[in-house]
Amino acid sequence: MAISDVKEYTHLSEAEVEELGRELDAIRAEIEASRGAADAAYINRIITIQRRLAAAGRITLFASRFPPAWVAGTLMLGVAKILENMEIGHNVMHGQWDWMNDPEIHSSNWEWDTAQPAEQWKHSHNYVHHQFTNVLGYDNDIGYGILRMAREQKWHPANLGQPVYNTLLALLFQWGVALHDLDLEAIRKRRKDPKEMKRQLRQIGRKIRRQIGKDYVLYPLLSGPAFLSTLKANATANLIRNVWSYMIIFCGHFPDGAMHFTEEEIEDETRAEWYLRQMLGSANFEGGPLLHVMSGNLGFQIEHHLFPDLPSNRYAEISVRVRALCERYGIPYTTGPLHRQYGQALRTIWKLSLPNGMTSEPDPTPPPRRLPRRRLTDAERPVRRLETGSWSRRSA
Amino acid sequence: MTVDGDARSTVPLPADLADRPVDPRRGVPVPFVSDAEDGTVEIGRVVKKRAIRCALSRICGLCGISLEWGVTFVGSAEEAGANAFHYPPLHRGCAEAALRLYPALGEPVLGQPARVDTWALVVTGGFELERPASRHGDQRVAFHANAVSEDLRLPG
Numbered sequence: 001m002a003i004s005d006v007k008e009y010t011h012l013s014e015a016e017v018e019e020l021g022r023e024l025d026a027i028r029a030e031i032e033a034s035r036g037a038a039d040a041a042y043i044n045r046i047i048t049i050q051r052r053l054a055a056a057g058r059i060t061l062f063a064s065r066f067p068p069a070w071v072a073g074t075l076m077l078g079v080a081k082i083l084e085n086m087e088i089g090h091n092v093m094h095g096q097w098d099w100m101n102d103p104e105i106h107s108s109n110w111e112w113d114t115a116q117p118a119e120q121w122k123h124s125h126n127y128v129h130h131q132f133t134n135v136l137g138y139d140n141d142i143g144y145g146i147l148r149m150a151r152e153q154k155w156h157p158a159n160l161g162q163p164v165y166n167t168l169l170a171l172l173f174q175w176g177v178a179l180h181d182l183d184l185e186a187i188r189k190r191r192k193d194p195k196e197m198k199r200q201l202r203q204i205g206r207k208i209r210r211q212i213g214k215d216y217v218l219y220p221l222l223s224g225p226a227f228l229s230t231l232k233a234n235a236t237a238n239l240i241r242n243v244w245s246y247m248i249i250f251c252g253h254f255p256d257g258a259m260h261f262t263e264e265e266i267e268d269e270t271r272a273e274w275y276l277r278q279m280l281g282s283a284n285f286e287g288g289p290l291l292h293v294m295s296g297n298l299g300f301q302i303e304h305h306l307f308p309d310l311p312s313n314r315y316a317e318i319s320v321r322v323r324a325l326c327e328r329y330g331i332p333y334t335t336g337p338l339h340r341q342y343g344q345a346l347r348t349i350w351k352l353s354l355p356n357g358m359t360s361e362p363d364p365t366p367p368p369r370r371l372p373r374r375r376l377t378d379a380e381r382p383v384r385r386l387e388t389g390s391w392s393r394r395s396a
Numbered sequence: 397m398t399v400d401g402d403a404r405s406t407v408p409l410p411a412d413l414a415d416r417p418v419d420p421r422r423g424v425p426v427p428f429v430s431d432a433e434d435g436t437v438e439i440g441r442v443v444k445k446r447a448i449r450c451a452l453s454r455i456c457g458l459c460g461i462s463l464e465w466g467v468t469f470v471g472s473a474e475e476a477g478a479n480a481f482h483y484p485p486l487h488r489g490c491a492e493a494a495l496r497l498y499p500a501l502g503e504p505v506l507g508q509p510a511r512v513d514t515w516a517l518v519v520t521g522g523f524e525l526e527r528p529a530s531r532h533g534d535q536r537v538a539f540h541a542n543a544v545s546e547d548l549r550l551p552g
Contacts, residue, residue, distance in 0.1 A: 021529065032524065032542070095454065098522025101543035103465040106521065107454050119462045127452040271527040309524070 011330055020329055021272025024306060027321055031310050040100050042313045046087055046293070047105070054080035057237070058219055064229040074233040078240035079294075084113045085245055086296030087312060093122055095309045114174045114241075115211050117203045120181035130308050134253055134281035135261045141253065142260065144169060144176055145184055148352045150260040155355045162353035166346075173242035178204055244294075247342055251285050252301040254345035257334035258283040278305035279326065284319070284335035291338070292316065302333065407497045410489040412459035424497055428460030429484050429507075439498070440505040442483060447537050450484035451525040457484030458494055469518045469541060470495060470506055473549060476516030480526075481539045483507035491517055499552050507536075512552045519546040 012020070057076030063069040089112030091097070097105045104110075111118045124140065132138035136152055143149040147166060148159045169176050182200055186192040215234040223230035252258075259280045266277065282301040292299045292315075300315035303322055310318070326333035335341075351359050409425070416425035419439055426437055429446045442457075450457045468491040469481040483506050486494070495515055498505035506512075521543030528535050 018529075025529075093454075095522055098467075099542045101521025101545060106465050108463040108465050108467070122455075122462070123449075123453045126454070127449050131448060131452060268531055270531055271529045274527060309522075 016329065017272045017276065018270075020325060020331075021270070021275055023325055024272075024275050024322075027318060028307055028310065031307070031314050031318065035099055035311060035314075039311045039313060040097075043088070043092075043097050043100075043105060043311070046083065050080050050083040050088060053077075053083070061219070061230045061233050062223050062226060064223060064226045064233050070229055070233055074236045074240075077234065077237035081113055081237055081241040082244050082294055085241060086248065086298065087293055089113070089118075090125075090296050090298075091312045093118055094126060096311045098309075113211075115178035115204070115208050116174070116180065117207045120200060120203065121177075124181035126308070130305065132266070133278055133305060134259060135263060135266055137263060140180065140183065141249075144180065146176075147349055149254055149348060151352065151356050151361060152260060152262070153352075155352075159353050162349050166349045170243050170246040171239065173246040174238065178208065247338075248295045248298050250345045251283065251338065251341040252298055253282060254348055255283040255334060255336065255341040256344045256348075257332055275306055276331070278302070279322075279331060279333070281305070282334070283341060284333075285338040285341045286335055287338055289316075299338070302335075407493060409493050409497070410459065410487065412456075412461045412487075413490050413493060416459060422501055424501065425458075427458045427494075427506075428455070429457035439501070440503065440507065442507040442536065444535065444537060447482075447484045448525070448527075451523075451537070451539065454485075456487045456490050458486050458490040461487075463487060465521075466519050466545070467521065467523060467541075469516075469520065469523070469539060471516050471518075472508060472512045473514045473516050476518055476547065476549075479540050481518070481541070482536045483539075485523060485539065488519060495550055515550045515552055517546070517548045517550060518544055520544045 053076050057073045057078075057080055060069050060073035060076060064073055089110060092105055092110040093107050093112070095107040098107050107122070112121075129139055129141045134142065136142065136150060143153075146169065147162055148155065182197065182204075183192060187197065215238065216231055219234060220227040220231040261277060261281065269277065279302055282305045284302050285295075285299045287295075287299055297312035297315045298304060300312075300319050303315040303318045304312070306322065307315075307318065323333050325331075336344075413425050416428065418424065419426050419437055422439060424439065426439065429443060429450060430437065430439055430441050431446060432438075432441075432443045447457065449455070450460075454463045455461060456463055463485055464487055466488050467485045468488045469476075469485060470483055470491050471481040475481050494506060495517065499512065499515070502511070504510050518541050520541035523542055524540040526538040526540065528537065
């Protein structure tokens with residue numbers, strides 16, 4: 001089966017798919033042409049706010065033996081970490097602000113406030129997740145290697161523990177993400193290049209030492225007699241950030257309506273079909289401007305996956321046009337309130353902890369077929385692509 | 397650091413490029429983007445999956461290591477004129493070494509279909525990745541620089 005057979009858009013002719021692709025290209029071109037001072041001012045303002053919040057939080061925690069100061073400092077630091085990871089770090093590392101040519105706010109130089117080294121994030125997230133979005137066996141974000149998130153994934157008795165693993169993943173999210181690019185399954189199956197694994201482990205080790213040194217040694221020591229309460233506050237701020245970023249990320253691809261794909265479905269994919277896969281595999285959530293900033297504008301996950309390197313502050317305006325295109329072309333546009341989207345993701349985690357035979361299968365009604373569509377013949381298909389390849393960085 | 401053998405040993409290479417596997421016939425490092433992962437080596441080709449990986453992971457198409465600020469593209473003068481490069485982003489040091497090393501082989505290199513008389517070296521803050529729009533025709537990905545700070549022409 002090719003992606004052109006996915007029932008959610010088999011009602012579209014090839015010409016309609018190409019036209020949709022052209023319309024999305026036009027949106028991209030307009031945003032690129034209009035990027036400028038207002039966008040630069042936005043990201044600089046967010047960075048200033050984030051740094052002031054972090055500084056205020058750290059300073060307040062010098063008095064963390066007093067409960068009101070502990071609460072205020074912890075909340076400020078937690079919010080600062082969320083802003084840094086979600087709206088700044090994630091988006092800067094996508095190259096959303098590279099056009100400013102600012103050496104500090106640049107995908108190659110930004111190192112974020114979490115345990116995973118930026119270089120490994122740019123591989124596991126920017127490449128593996130964004131190139132192979134929701135493709136089973138390729139996209140390691142589908143359940144982060146420990147959760148069964150699609151009915152097509154084989155059930156194992158260990159999946160019965162999913163509700164517990166999910167809770168642990170939420171609480172320890174930054175540590176789970178830190179190990180994400182190691183690809184534990186590849187290590188288990190002895191497919192991982194040992195040289196590359198050692199290089200990555202050294203990198204992770206350095207980053208973990210830096211994170212622990214900062215949050216659990218340096219700032220607590222600077223607090224003097226408030227050492228222990230500052231340490232607890234920093235741990236709580238990290239916990240707040242972990243749970244929030246976990247929830248936002250799980251709302252991006254696991255609510256009802258976000259589809260999974262197979263390897264065969266991405267072979268001979270055109271740019272327009274790539275756009276379609278991103279739209280069908282992603283889910284938005286609704287909310288006000290503050291919620292969107294605090295979630296790195298990933299409430300516009302569909303728009304982020306269509307244009308991962310366009311500035312995040314433009315996703316809101318893009319979403320209006322993308323939604324209109326979806327309505328015009330009869331393509332699902334999955335969205336809903338945050339609590340509902342997360343509730344659906346949570347339900348999937350619980351449901352898929354059981355074998356398929358014990359649970360019901362969702363059966364969404366596809367849009368009506370408007371035009372006949374045919375499969376390509378073998379002669380028309382180009383050579384199959386396998387874009388993940390092996391893990392060896394240097395081998396020829 | 398230099399590569400072993402003949403005149404090419406005089407070209408200093410950045411450490412990560414020198415650390416790449418060497419093409420035994422030509423005595424030069426195999427660019428990361430030319431590695432098809434199937435054991436075949438064509439020193440001048442751009443493997444599409446690797447080019448996309450370079451663009452999204454922000455790694456150098458020559459050495460395979462994370463890019464630095466001052467992202468560099470090399471290509472023909474025509475590509476530079478159209479702001480549509482087909483060789484992935486590079487470190488500046490890797491790009492400069494590559495322009496001294498590979499054209500001297502006397503064969504099409506750095507993603508070019510033929511030998512190039514005048515090379516372009518463009519330094520930019522960022523770039524856009526363009527995927528092929530159709531299954532027919534040119535299947536290469538293209539890179540469009542969006543914050544050019546230097547645009548040089550060098551003899552082939």
